[in-house]
Amino acid sequence: MHLMSPLDSTFLHAESREHPLHVAGLQLFTPPADAGPEFVRETYEAMRGSEELTPTFRQRPAVALGGITNLAWAFDDAVDLDYHVRRSALPAPGRVRELLELTSRLHGTLLDRHRPLWEMHVIEGLDDGRFAIYTKMHHGVVDGVSALNLLQGSLSLDAADADVQAPWSMPSRATAHAEADGSRLQKLSGAVQSTVRHALSAGVLARAALWEQQMTLPFRAPRTMLNVPIGGARRCAAQSWSLDRIKAVKNAAGVTVNDVVLAMCAGALKSYLIENDALPDAPLVAMVPVNLRTARDTDGGNVASAVLCTLATDLEDPAQRLATIAASMRDNKTVLSQLPRSQAIAMGLTTTLAPALLSLIPGIGAATPPSFNLCISNVPGVQHPLYRNGARLDGNYPLSMVVDGQALNITLATSADSLDFGLVGCRRAVPHLQRLLGHLETSLKDLECAVGL
The missing domain is CATH 3.30.559.10 (Chloramphenicol acetyltransferase-like domain)
Incomplete structure (x- = not known):
């Protein structure tokens, strides 16, 4: 074991x-x-x-x-x-x-x-x-x-x-120095020490976030139709967009590809919530996972952190919304980059998982705002066409998970010359999920117009 x-x-x-x-x-x-x-x-x-x-x-x-x-x-x-x-x-x-x-x-x-x-x-x-x-x-x-x-x-x-x-059957990427097997007691001791280090890291995070960098913090998101208890049934949707279109917006605005993706999602969510008469006055907040995996890590386990980003859904101008999102991601990643990896992982737990679990406690969940409204994740993909037995990979759609209080997840990955979006929603809480695909296309067109393309 x-x-x-x-x-x-x-x-x-x-x-x-x-x-x-x-x-x-x-x-x-x-x-x-x-x-x-x-x-x-x-x-x-x-x-x-x-x-x-x-x-x-x-x-x-x-x-x-x-x-x-x-x-x-x-x-x-x-x-x-x-x-x-x-x-x-x-x-x-x-x-x-x-x-x-x-x-x-x-x-x-x-x-x-x-x-x-x-x-x-x-x-x-x-x-x-x-x-x-x-x-x-x-x-x-x-x-x-x-x-x-x-x-x-x-x-x-x-x-x-x-x-x-x-x-x-594919050999996993191995670390340069494999960890020697120890006794069960030694392994248990290491796990306990890791947990303690993660808990202590929360104090470091609080000082950096609250007093130095003013990060986007949990429990600042508005309550929406997406932030409700969920059932077990799921609805999935998937579609690809040209990577060249998104890069053109990125180059014209001087931001990153991920900033454009977040702005694209923000515009789509704004339209979807308006369509359902459910857009809050305060801007939505997305949890954005951040990959901490290096070439020394094996392909297994969880090696990631996360930051929270405002989606600026209170703004009408797509260009202004994009600039606000880019600034939010830049400031929050600055804090992340200043922490050792163990503390960065603790930051992900502190800002995302722990608040989400706390919100489930009876009497607290209904009285506090959500820690965030949804997860939007951009997973690194591949830059070249791939094949299985000569069959070309045309779409590579990641599908993630939803939890109580966050009934919608948007995850995407690069696949050669496209960005492949996979949407997962609670079947009961997110009606007509496929309509978000149309809103994503409209949102990208709005961004192209806003930056002069």
Whole structure:
């Protein structure tokens, strides 16, 4: 067995039927021109034939130290790949709509904790000849960046490469100096010390944020229709935008790609809330994860922090909204960059997870503003076309999680020349989620006009 980190353990403890805490990816592929009618089945069987699994795909929660759960990982020697890797077909007419309906159902179900915490679904039957692969992994096992690295790592840059790799059989990036295995007591001591260090770091964060940098802080967000208790059912939406369009706005405004993405989301959310007669007077606040992973980190676990950013939804001018968002991100990242990594991780816990959990306490959650309104995450992707068995990856849509009080999540990733957006919402709390896709396009057009493009 291997002891969990405090953050990994927290994700497992916080999960319930209404709050599945896994991250996922929906990949769309176009088969090569010479693909036969059995191409998808053959690709599936080639992946299924990879039976050597890396530790990340063999680990499951174990019972340790006299019956305590969610404290340690066990590693299965034999994994039932027929259970974890499945082949499905869409009902007619096989549109993207049917694909997203299936994805929504899959994304709302819990992973079996008696098995390693992952599933892959190879999905055929799209009317345009493409096929999809939906893969989900528990957030206690991987963060969003790590999950994307694992999925992309099994693809090839060569369209002629017929060697079909499986994500679960790819060697994980190893740290330069592997940590030696210690006794259970030594590992437990290290976990406790890590937790104490994280708690002490909160004091450092408070001084830097409150008195030096004036960061965007928790419990300043307005209460909206998105900040309500949620159910277990999910609705997913996905769409791609040209990276060149977003870079053109970035260059004209002198900001970052992520600033433009946040402004694009801000304009879309403003229109969506107006459409539902639910736009608050105060600006929305987004939680923006920040990747802290380096080349020395393995592809597994959680190595991330987060900052809070105003979305300036109280402003009418898209250019002014973009400038306000850019300033908010710049100031908040300045604080983050001044902290050691352990304190930066503590900052993410202090500004996001801890306030969210505190808001669930009876009598407190209803009396305090939300710590933030939603999560918007830009996950690093790839700059070149990728292939699986000659099939080109056309879309790589990350799908994350929602929790009580934050019923909507927007996550995106770079895929060659596009930015692929994956939206996840509570099926009950976020009506007509797909309309946000249209508002995102309108918001980008507004930004293009505002900067003179």
